[in-house]
Amino acid sequence: MRLKRNFYTQNALKIAPNLLGKILVRKYPSGKIVKYIITETEAYCGEKDKASHAFKGKTPRTKVMYEEGGLIYTYLVYGMYWMLAIEVNSKNNPEVVFIRCLDGFSGPGKVGKELKIDKSFYGEDLTKSKRIWIEDNLQRQNFTIKKAKRVGVNYAEEYAEKLWRFILVVKPKIWVKTGKKGLKTV
DNA sequence: CCAGTGATCAGG
DNA sequence: CTGATCACTGGA
Numbered sequence: 001m002r003l004k005r006n007f008y009t010q011n012a013l014k015i016a017p018n019l020l021g022k023i024l025v026r027k028y029p030s031g032k033i034v035k036y037i038i039t040e041t042e043a044y045c046g047e048k049d050k051a052s053h054a055f056k057g058k059t060p061r062t063k064v065m066y067e068e069g070g071l072i073y074t075y076l077v078y079g080m081y082w083m084l085a086i087e088v089n090s091k092n093n094p095e096v097v098f099i100r101c102l103d104g105f106s107g108p109g110k111v112g113k114e115l116k117i118d119k120s121f122y123g124e125d126l127t128k129s130k131r132i133w134i135e136d137n138l139q140r141q142n143f144t145i146k147k148a149k150r151v152g153v154n155y156a157e158e159y160a161e162k163l164w165r166f167i168l169v170v171k172p173k174i175w176v177k178t179g180k181k182g183l184k185t186v
Numbered sequence: 187c188c189a190g191t192g193a194t195c196a197g198g
Numbered sequence: 199c200t201g202a203t204c205a206c207t208g209g210a
Contacts, residue, residue: 042205044205051205052205053205056195056196059194059195060194060195061193061194061195075193075194075204075205076191076192076193076194076204077192077193077204077205077206078190078191078192078204078206078207079190079191079192079193079204080190080191080192080206080207081191081206081207083205083206085205096205098205100205107206107207108205108206109206109207110206110207119193150205151205151206152204152205152206153205155203155204
């Protein structure tokens with residue numbers, strides 16, 4: 001089930017951990033569909049957040065952040081890497097959830113490269129797009145969430161210290177004997 | 187450690 | 199227009 005608008009209009013600190021374990025779907029022009037589990041996210045929380053691009057206010061680059069949640073916010077860094085982020089919260093609340101890692105490979109630069117993200121995805125609506133969207137994962141997930149400082153934002157003073165990065169950690173199961181043959185998890 | 191690479195933004 | 203900066207990666 002594709003996530004609907006009401007998921008994206010929550011605030012970034014709620015959505016960032018809630019996206020872990022969900023499924024990012026990309027459909028290519030050939031019709032090929034690939035799916036990845038979202039395993040690492042970061043929350044960027046509005047104009048007060050010194051680490052956020054929205055800290056400088058509304059500019060041509062950040063204008064999509066001021067729309068209602070559910071749109072893609074993408075931008076190029078270091079002249080090479082397309083970053084994938086999701087604009088969230090209500091109109092004029094420039095909050096974003098940055099997709100830092102997907103299952104199977106690591107690093108936000110690789111995410112953009114793998115999914116062939118480019119400028120044309122700027123403002124793409126995840127609730128309507130035919131080439132990229134996010135689905136709920138119906139299987140109950142056995143994982144915990146590790147919180148950490150965000151990466152690459154040392155300039156952000158007190159906001160560099162915020163634990164607004166969320167990492168999916170697979171939780172190993174413990175198996176115990178029940179009777180002669182049975183096993184169960186605890 | 188550091189280079190690669192180009193959009194973006196503030197300041198003239 | 200200029201120049202610094204950058205939510206990164208890969209290779210000394």
